[in-house]
Amino acid sequence: MMRRLLPLLLFLPTPVMAELPPPGCYARSYDAAHLAAHPEQGVAGLRLWYFTQGDAGDTPAALVEARMAMQGQAARDGVAGRVLSQYAICDAQGACYVECDGGLFTTEVTGDGGLRLSTERFRVGEGDSCGGSSDLAERDGQTTLYQLVIAPAEACESLWRPHPLPAPGCYGVTYSDSGHGQGLLGMRLYLRAPDSGFTFPQAEGTFRVTLPDSGRARAAGMGGARIAVPIWCSARDGYCRSGIDEGALMVVPMGEDALALETSRFVLYGAEAANIDIALPGPAPTRHQLQRMPPDACRGME
Structure with a gap:
């Protein structure tokens, strides 16, 4: 057979x-x-x-x-x-x-x-x-x-085509009140030099936000807090992230001395599981424009 x-x-x-x-x-x-x-x-x-x-x-x-x-x-x-x-x-x-x-x-x-x-x-x-x-x-x-x-x-x-990443250094903005800052009093972004030898370079750094003791921040149990998180920014898509589920910040270089951050969702966590999304509700992304600052403005973030 x-x-x-x-x-x-x-x-x-x-x-x-x-x-x-x-x-x-x-x-x-x-x-x-x-x-x-x-x-x-x-x-x-x-x-x-x-x-x-x-x-x-x-x-x-x-x-x-x-x-x-x-x-x-x-x-x-x-x-x-x-x-x-x-x-x-x-x-x-x-x-x-x-x-x-x-x-x-x-x-x-x-x-x-x-x-x-x-x-x-x-x-x-x-x-x-x-x-x-x-x-x-x-x-x-x-x-x-x-x-x-x-x-x-x-x-x-x-x-x-890789997305451009900002030059390394300290960037930030300080607002006179939370109304001008779309619910924030200020933010800082410190970026290290991107790695090399990769198709899409990646830059690591720290992102810090100062919250007012009012409005959404107080309602979330994070009034007056200053929150800093490690981030990484990829030339693959031009976004900075701090974790898996927290959302992302789109980085738009504006010359050597300025950049814009845009986000539809970026969640920061405080004590006892308190959290706040720094993006405002609505279909349009929330945008902040940051200027290059002296290194002292990002002290402790290096």
């Missing part, structure tokens, strides 16, 4: 193993007709930039950008029309992972040089918790496929 079965086994189809695509840009935009025919799909466009990083340049990674539609998981998660991004570490078998259990996707290179992306869960965006604010999968645990084509590197320029 075995001599009869073995020749037949040679003709059985073998599964195609997932593999990491060559470095470069892969993209797909979905027109209105496609979205109308697939009402559960909440992604109107997808771009992926694959690259290698690390000291030896041998660690594969991917930057993902999803342009969300007005339907499907985008409408469900309240991010319709937004553009959400994510960073993932990949392995040699073509699987790319989000930190903090944000899910993964696998890829399969197609015959025309494009790729087929498959995921049951892959979080994108900056949400209230680690991993993002929406999902490339239409339903958690249900496989969703995206067919992408290879694209010119320029199509992914906003993903691979």
